[in-house]
Amino acid sequence: MTGFLKRTFAVTAGVVLISAGASAVHAADAYPSKPIKMIVAFNAGGATDIIARIVSQKLSDSLGQSVVVDNRPGATGIVGTEMVAKSPPDGYTLLMVTAGTHAINASLFKNLPYDPVKDFVHINWTAVAPNVLIVNNSVPAANVQELIKLAKEKPGQLTFGSAGSGSTLHLSGEEFKYMAGINITHVPYKGGAPAMTDLLGGRLTMMFDSISQAVPHIKAGKVRALGVTGAKRVPALPDVPTIAEAGVTGYNSNAWFGVVAAANTPKDIVAKLNAEINKALTDPEVKEKLISLGTEPVGGTPEQFTAHVKAEVVKWAKIVEVSGAKVD
Numbered sequence: 001m002t003g004f005l006k007r008t009f010a011v012t013a014g015v016v017l018i019s020a021g022a023s024a025v026h027a028a029d030a031y032p033s034k035p036i037k038m039i040v041a042f043n044a045g046g047a048t049d050i051i052a053r054i055v056s057q058k059l060s061d062s063l064g065q066s067v068v069v070d071n072r073p074g075a076t077g078i079v080g081t082e083m084v085a086k087s088p089p090d091g092y093t094l095l096m097v098t099a100g101t102h103a104i105n106a107s108l109f110k111n112l113p114y115d116p117v118k119d120f121v122h123i124n125w126t127a128v129a130p131n132v133l134i135v136n137n138s139v140p141a142a143n144v145q146e147l148i149k150l151a152k153e154k155p156g157q158l159t160f161g162s163a164g165s166g167s168t169l170h171l172s173g174e175e176f177k178y179m180a181g182i183n184i185t186h187v188p189y190k191g192g193a194p195a196m197t198d199l200l201g202g203r204l205t206m207m208f209d210s211i212s213q214a215v216p217h218i219k220a221g222k223v224r225a226l227g228v229t230g231a232k233r234v235p236a237l238p239d240v241p242t243i244a245e246a247g248v249t250g251y252n253s254n255a256w257f258g259v260v261a262a263a264n265t266p267k268d269i270v271a272k273l274n275a276e277i278n279k280a281l282t283d284p285e286v287k288e289k290l291i292s293l294g295t296e297p298v299g300g301t302p303e304q305f306t307a308h309v310k311a312e313v314v315k316w317a318k319i320v321e322v323s324g325a326k327v328d
Helices: 003-030 047-063 078-085 099-108 144-153 168-180 192-200 211-219 267-281 284-292 302-323
Strands: 036-040 067-071 093-098 120-136 159-162 185-188 206-210 223-228 254-262
Touching: 036 047, 036 078, 047 067, 047 093, 047 120, 047 254, 047 267, 047 284, 078 093, 078 099, 078 254, 093 099, 093 120, 099 168, 099 254, 099 302, 120 144, 120 168, 120 192, 120 211, 120 267, 120 302, 144 223, 159 168, 159 192, 168 185, 168 206, 168 302, 192 206, 192 211, 206 211, 211 223, 254 267, 254 302, 267 284, 267 302
Parallel strands: 036 067, 036 093, 159 185, 159 206
Antiparallel strands: 093 254, 120 206, 120 223, 120 254
């Protein structure tokens, strides 16, 4: 190649690269240029749905495009989650995930049609929600240690209800059994409401319930709260110790929520969404709404959320294995 041709080729290639770079920047700047879907893999009205709607409204305001919640329930969250895993990686289909969809299901289902780590980009760890251990008022245990003592005196006779096998409420109980070294019998229900009915009626000894659902019954004196499942006390129940504080050292079991998209979504779009969600989580109105649900805003980087998901997959795999938990 002559010197002239080499120079001509170099100039042409440079122009192409510059043009390509400019186009990429323009595409990133243009996002979003149409409405975004926020998939919720559960029915409307639940905690995942409510959190998705709170976040979506703020994103709509800040991004200048509608962020519309689309409920796609089915198969313990698998239907909606798989749909997002297989969606175009363009940032226009997001998913509000949970500990169930992105940690527990990986161990409960042998043929899960998605990989919670590899098939998604983890945009933002949005909120964490500890549960609370509550007992029927007739149970002769005023604290966690007395409950453990009672369980050891009556192996297999105490019962705990949950919203269904494989739920975070169920596995919070299984983790408690494992770490406290006790044998209590799990009774699964089709939802938290019928489990609460039986707890109030004395047909269950205890249950792990979401704080938002349990607080009205606790405040009314219908049940007793012995401990919260997270790493620290919660504003809604300031006098209730954590289960770890109460003597089960290292116990920490939370529901959590976050936003993901399909793997290979452009990094600049991920960064933009992460920044906007972080900004939303610092909004006083958003914080108040989340805290009223018994959840706590988290936020952070995509890398932090990815690390959390990986750790949770490992943690819940162990609990599922030792408990023998199975889906209904």
